[in-house]
Amino acid sequence: MAQEQLPDVVERFMRFVQIDSQSDPQNEAQTPSTPSQHKMAAYLGDELRSLGVRDVQVTEHAYVLGTVPASAGAEGLPALGLCSHIDTSFDAPASGVRPHVVHYEGGNLVAGVEDGREVSTSPEQVPDLNQFVGQDIVCSDGSTLLSADDKAGVAEICSLLARLQGDPTLPHPTLKIAFVPDEEIGHGASLLDLDEFGAAWCYTVDGEALGEFNYETFTASEATVTIKGVMVHPGSAKDVMVNAITVASEFEQMVPAAERPEHTEGREGFYHPIDIRGTAGSVRLTYIVRDFDSKLFAAREETLRKIAAFLNDRYGEGTVQVSIREEYRNMAERFQGLDFLVDNALEAHREVGIEPKVVAVRGGTDGSQLTFRGLPCPNIATGGYNAHSVREFIPVPSMEKTVDLLQHLVAKFARPQA
Incomplete structure (x- = not known):
């Protein structure tokens, strides 16, 4: 597929992924956690202005905000938000993304060759590949992730806005746009001023396979386990030394x-250990803890505390300490009485020929946090696969269909809701 033949949404996407914006979990106290996200935010601010979006702001924390006025007849209705995140994952190399389009003809989907080895995805690994035979698929070159999570969502929202700009008769309420930093490190949209944002409801565009729709996520926390050893010369260590590495093990x-x-x-x-660092004298272990059920989730956190208590009985009080930081909660807890947010999304899927599949997300979105802060926010899929991996890919028709879906979805909010 030649560059000049790329659909609008794909052209935008391929531009966006070439701008580095990886977040950094070791710098989570600062927002954004990386300078590159400022560059991405500035670029998207210009993109929104070019699409006629009003009141565009690029904040000091790399939030990109804007407003699209309602279509005729929908001016007095509540505003609807659309949100995607601008950062990319730290789980794989993400700098210098080189996207390209592969015409998939079956078998392994080859992204590229790295160190003499083919970087590919097989239909056994992703059975949905069998649906994409004959389609164009965007991949990285195999040395980095593609950044479809979540620059595909950003591109799809921008292409919706381009469509609305080109045809003022398309119905929609006032739209509030938010592109936010550091979702991948649990920051999400925590600094988004909801009163100033002004949306009554919102959808994130940050899912995976086309047709998946989410209004339930994990409840999540991060547990930091700190282990303090007792160090003496190893030649005289018997019955004295407490090796922090051994205790961590x-x-x-x-x-x-x-x-x-x-x-x-x-x-x-x-329970997922994600980081370990230290010496025989001191070790820090980091876990992420996840569950859908609030009681089971609390039991998981308690299990970690009980392990610490057991080891403290063995090695001395204060040897092991566990601190837990809540990241987000299962947003399904806050959707009672808001059935129309689900129903509208499912109907919009069917109107564009997609049979929706409601999926509980084995992860979280910005919507998890926004929902608990008072802005109900289900999640729409982008069409991507293999997120956080150098094998990440997204079919071109899936991106185009997502823009169609968003057009039908916003139209449903151009009339009063139940």
């Missing part, structure tokens, strides 16, 4: 092995 061995991400699926929660 014991702690990890006591976390239920069958409840790690690689052994769980569906509605099963997990």
